[in-house]
Amino acid sequence: MLLDKTVNNLNRIRQVLQVLIKYGFEDVITGTPALKRLVPPKQQLAWSRAEKSVFEYNRWERLRMIIEELGPTFIKLGQLLSNRPDVLPKGLIQEFEKLQSNVAPFNAETARSIIEQELGSPIEETFLYFDNVPIGSASIGQVHRARLRNGDDVVIKVRRPNIYMKVQTDLSLLREFVKLTESYFIGIGILNPLDIVDTFERSMRSELDYNNEARHMEQFRKIYRDETLFYVPRPYREYSTDRILIIEFVSGCKITDVAQLVSWGLNPEEVAENGMHIYLNQIFNYGFFHADPHPGNVLVKPSGMIVLIDFGMVGKLMQQQKYAFAGVFISLAQQDAKMMALNLRKLAIDSEIPDMQRFEQDLSELIEDFVVLDVDDMGMAELTSRLQQIIYRYRLQVPGSIFLILRALAILEGIGKTLHPKMQTLEYIKPYGVSILAEQFSWDNITNELRYSFSQLVSMLYGAPIEVKYILKKLRKGELTFNHRLLNYEPIIRSFDGMFNRLLMALIVAALIIGASITTLTPAPAHLTSELLGLPYVSILGFSLAIGLTLIIFASNILKERGRRKRRD
Secondary structure (H helix, E strand, O other): OHHHHHHHHHHHHHHHHHHHHHOOOHHHHHOOHHHHOOOOHHHOOOOOOOOOOHHHOOHHHHHHHHHHHHOHHHHHHHHHHOOOOOOOOHHHHHHHOOOOOOOOOOOHHHHHHHHHHHHOOOHHHOEEEEOOOOOEEOOOEEEEEEEEOOOOEEEEEEEOOOHHHHHHHHHHHHHHHHHHHHHHHHHOOOOOHHHHHHHHHHHHHHHHOHHHHHHHHHHHHHHOOOOOOEEOOOEOOOOOOOOEEEEEOOOOEEOOOHHHHHHOOOOHHHHHHHHHHHHHHHHHHHOEEEOOOOHHHEEEOOOOOEEEOOOOOEEEOOHHHHHHHHHHHHHHHOOOHHHHHHHHHHHOOEOOOOOHHHHHHHHHHHHHHHHHOOOOOOOHHHHHHHHHHHHHHOOOEOOHHHHHHHHHHHHHHHHHHHHOOOOOHHHHHHHHHHHHHHHHOOHHHHHHHHHHHHHHHHHHHHHHHHHHHHHHHHHHHOOOOOOOOOOOOHHHHHHHHHHHHHHHHHHHHHHHHHHHHHHHOOOOOHHHEOOOOOOEHHHHHHHHHHHHHHHHHHHHHHHHHHHHHHHHO
8 A cells, every 4th residue: 555655656746747847847857856866867858848839938827837737736726826925926926816626527426426425325315306417516526406305405515536635645745846846936936835835735624624614604604693684504514524515505696696686676786885894894893704705605695685605715813913904904094104014014924124114115105006096097906916016025924814805805896896886995994994993992902912911021031040041051061052044055056066067177178278289399200290280189189179178168158048048037
């Protein structure tokens, strides 16, 4: 079994390397010795490519093509990264936003078999009706309509067969691959790649277990149990497992189906406003929100009640993050760049900004553009994009939930514009921001903060003598050590290595020229002298070798310069 797993891993590694080379990323492999050993030299440039030269696409487009070809796990990774402009360049974000999980459904007999295995009984004992034709299909699973024996209409989410082991294998390989190529990714502007893998791994493991989605739905149902305008379908936990999820079926239309809303006698503008309030309430009051509110996941019932489906992705905000996030929008409305900069730094996990004045200037320009321009020219999507660019430029490590909110607000504004053309998202955010700031500076919250700060201070003072004693003990024994880590040093070493090789060849050329010149001054027998040039054959050989090596040095420099230009492009 272990041997089979090892062979499968090696085959998958070779497949990944093959795709990298196919799309012109030979430098990732040739610059990583551990990967280079897995590819025979004769094959490194021999794999087929598309009819169109891959170098007619830019580097980010080729990375997106690699992700698409490697399959569902990597597509999911790209989709996750498309929400993280703090770690990826804008061009790569735009390419990853194009990724779609277009996965064909698996056959109904397999789906029925999985359901029966999980229920422990024939499907007819639980369901009066089961639709063999899926109503939706994705990379992790697919969805079927059914009816329970008590008459309840439901939908069944069924996890794909063998997807768990495939994802586990891909995650393991992805981690090892990023470890080997970490310096390469950092060099092209992808920050903390191993942290990205950790986040992605947690997300994928959560999505593979349908129990997590069921828990999310139950949490939302508890929070909104008294809500009359918002509804969350009921998960049937008694039938659900990690491989299947049975959910109450709710009929309705997509929130963007204006014609249907009007035919039901609903006011589309009022529906849009209700949807915005429901979502902002999730963010600012509860700090627990549905993270993927695209039109297919937001339904409207004939009564006007809004229904959210698909809770595989949710986001959470801690109290301090809520305060800082609200402060960003309040500062924007008040045109206060300094306060906006302060709140963005509060949001960030790490916010070492070397030039605060320039940071505030960029935010001031953003505020000026947003306030001066009409909202039709610069809405939430443009504001979000500009904010994300600033976050990336100043390397602010902002929690992923913040980007989920910004993305969701941009999506909601798009929905809102369909139903309510004059809708201004910022105007709806302001009252929530004001309410949150009032809560932040309330007497109860200030008291709690003081109590927490005092307990932290006492804890630090209590532990300080122990820490100082430990350091002095280590120092006395000569065991005090300092660890440091060098990043991205391989390109420098390769550069010095190339310079040394060229210098060595130049010295050889000089030696050949000097040696050949000396032999021309030394008398030689006639049969060892060229009749045409009148020089000893040894001298001619020396000059020829020197000229040949000089041409090789020039050609090598030209090829390397062309290679650098292609990589930059």
